[in-house]
Structure formats: structure tokens, C-alpha cells
Amino acid sequence: MTEKNGEPFSFEAVCSDENTLTLTGVKNPRSFTKAELEAMPQTEFTMALACATNGRGGSLVSNIPMSGVSVAYLIEQCGGLADGVNAVNATGADGWKAFPPMNLEASTYTENAYVALKYYGEDLSDDDGAPMTLVSLGNPGARQVKHIQSIDFTQDESYFEGPMMAESDEPSPSYPINGMWFQEDGITAKVGETVTLTGAVYSWNRVVGDLASVNFSFDMGKSWTDVQIADQITDFDxxxxxxxxxxxxxxxxxxxxxxxxxxxxDGTQIKKPVTLFVNVEE
Structure with missing residues (x-):
């Protein structure tokens, strides 16, 4: 047993394969079992899944191969959206909600959204959000709903119209464009010897734009070397x-x-460059 808001609940029950997914606010509301979802057309995709509060240069992100059922396909199986709906929310079996109802026009859960059943080709673990997780590509982790139980399309006079995740600083950071080094600060290099530095960058491209370039500076930001992604990656996702x-x-x-x-x-950048400290010795 564990607790939420001081109330005990069973994590085993939250993760049970017997749990179902219900769609409401559609013309023919219905529930789907995991087995029914597995029998539907599966889409394979990979997304950069980053915590909404991943700090600047933080490592709370991973590029995860997933597969699951398109939410758009599920809406079709329910006869389409009900007339007049203008907002959407989603709830997990643990009680987590994707925040206030969101403007349907933002297409958070109607486009490039999936009920994921597998990560890395394997069934979801309990920590991944078993038995099924709602994922919205190009959005921060807070929009991904583990143990998804319901997706509810509603008529709402007051819904969330702002950016899906506005930029903010510590102590509750939120950076829609971010990057990291795979090396630790203080690594050692030698004069005249080539050292290879590696890392990754990503954007929540449903909040800001698609990434266009990666930029490096070796002189405290006085000058920059810009690498255009389109020149390096064919069919960039x-x-x-x-x-x-x-x-x-x-x-x-x-x-x-x-x-x-x-x-x-659009020219938007990481709020402050991410720095790696390197000690160069003779």
C-alpha cells in the first residue's frame, strides 16, 4: 500500500492488467481492455520524454522507443467527438490528472497522441505506468498520464488556454528547449590531443518550435559554432x-x-547556455 494526499491506495491495483481505459465526450462512450487495445493497429515511434521540471542541463530525459494505439483511432472507434466539446482532460488510476481541462484546439490528446503499451518492445513496468500510459508527443512529462484510466472530452466554460508549459526558473524549473553534456564537470584533456565531448538537446516542440541548430562556444560565449540539424540528419524527427x-x-x-x-x-534558445568545465593539462 502507498498513500496519496494522506489516503492509502493499492499501487498493485493501479497497475493491474485488468484496468480499462474509458473515453467520454465521444458519440459512443466506451471502455477498452488492455487485450482489446493490443488487438488494434499499433504505431511504433520514439519520443524524448523529459520531466516537466528537468533543470537546465538536467538528465531527467530519455529517448524512448514506444508502441501503442493512436488516440485519434480510438476516437474513431467511438464514433467521433460529441458535438460541442471544447476541452479535454485525462486521469490516471492513481488519481493524477493532466491539470485543468485543456483547450481542445491545442490538440494535446487528439494529434500525435497515443496510448502506449510498450517501451523498448516490452510491456510497461509498474514504474513506467502499467498497464497503459497516455503520451502526447512534443509535450513535457506532466502531460503524459501514467496508468491512464480515462480521457474525457468536455464542454467547459473555463479551460486552460495558455502555453502547455511556460518557461520558468528554479526552484521549479521548466525549460521547453534544453540540453545536456554526457560528461561530468571537471573532466581532463591534454594539449594537442583530441577529446570527444557528447550530449543531447531536445525541445517540447508543441510548446516551442522544432530544433534547428546546436551551438557551441569555447571562449565564454564570445563566438559560437552553429551546426544546422538539417545538414546533419536526414528526415529529422x-x-x-x-x-x-x-x-x-x-x-x-x-x-x-x-x-x-x-x-x-523561431530563434528561441535555451534560456542560458549549458556549461561543461574542462581541465586542459600539458
Missing amino acids: PFQWVTYSLNWTPTKAGKYQVKLQATDV
């Missing part, structure tokens, strides 16, 4: 992260701040 590998040969000993930036198609 903007719902995934972009990993990079940077070869650098330092010519002088010292302590360096190698800075990472990322830019979307």
Missing part, C-alpha cells in the same frame, strides 16, 4: 532528442568552459 559528438583539440592548458546552446526554428 522533431519529437526525438538530437545527440551530438564534438571533437575538440585544445591548444593551450587551462580551465575551460565549453558552452552548449540550442536554437529552434
Whole structure:
């Protein structure tokens, strides 16, 4: 047993394969078992799944191969949306909601949204959100609803119309464009020897735009080297992260701040560059 708001509940029951998914606010409301969902057409996709409060340069993100059923397909199986609905919300078996009802025009759960049944080709674990998780590509983790129990389309006089996740700073960070280094601060390099630096960048491209470039600086941000993603990746999928590998040969000993930036198609960037500290020795 565990607790939510001081009330005990069974996590085993929350994750049970016997749980169903119900759609309301459609012309023919109905519930679907996991077995019924598994028998439907499955879509395979990969998305950069990042916590909504992943700090600048944070590692609370992963590029996850998933498969599941399109929510648009489920809506079709229910005869389409009911007349007059203008908002949507979703609720997990643990009571989690995707925040206040959201403007249907934002298409959070009607386009590029899936009921995921597998991660990495395997059934969801309890921590992943078994038996099924609602995912909305291009949106932060808070819009992904684990243990999904219902998707409710409603008529609502007051619904959430702002950005799906506005940018904010610590102590509750939210960065719709972000990136990280895969190395720890303080790594050592040697003069004249090439060192390979790696990492990843991503955007919530339903909040901001698709990523356009990855940018690097070795002189405290005075000058930048811009790498255009379209020049490097054929058929770039903007719902995934972009990993990079940077070869650098330092010519002088010292302590360096190698800075990472990322830019979307509208010119929006990470609020502050992400810095990696490198010690270069003779």
C-alpha cells in the first residue's frame, strides 16, 4: 500500500492488467481492455520524454522507443467527438490528472497522441505506468498520464488556454528547449590531443518550435559554432532528442568552459547556455 494526499491506495491495483481505459465526450462512450487495445493497429515511434521540471542541463530525459494505439483511432472507434466539446482532460488510476481541462484546439490528446503499451518492445513496468500510459508527443512529462484510466472530452466554460508549459526558473524549473553534456564537470584533456565531448538537446516542440541548430562556444560565449540539424540528419524527427559528438583539440592548458546552446526554428534558445568545465593539462 502507498498513500496519496494522506489516503492509502493499492499501487498493485493501479497497475493491474485488468484496468480499462474509458473515453467520454465521444458519440459512443466506451471502455477498452488492455487485450482489446493490443488487438488494434499499433504505431511504433520514439519520443524524448523529459520531466516537466528537468533543470537546465538536467538528465531527467530519455529517448524512448514506444508502441501503442493512436488516440485519434480510438476516437474513431467511438464514433467521433460529441458535438460541442471544447476541452479535454485525462486521469490516471492513481488519481493524477493532466491539470485543468485543456483547450481542445491545442490538440494535446487528439494529434500525435497515443496510448502506449510498450517501451523498448516490452510491456510497461509498474514504474513506467502499467498497464497503459497516455503520451502526447512534443509535450513535457506532466502531460503524459501514467496508468491512464480515462480521457474525457468536455464542454467547459473555463479551460486552460495558455502555453502547455511556460518557461520558468528554479526552484521549479521548466525549460521547453534544453540540453545536456554526457560528461561530468571537471573532466581532463591534454594539449594537442583530441577529446570527444557528447550530449543531447531536445525541445517540447508543441510548446516551442522544432530544433534547428546546436551551438557551441569555447571562449565564454564570445563566438559560437552553429551546426544546422538539417545538414546533419536526414528526415529529422522533431519529437526525438538530437545527440551530438564534438571533437575538440585544445591548444593551450587551462580551465575551460565549453558552452552548449540550442536554437529552434523561431530563434528561441535555451534560456542560458549549458556549461561543461574542462581541465586542459600539458
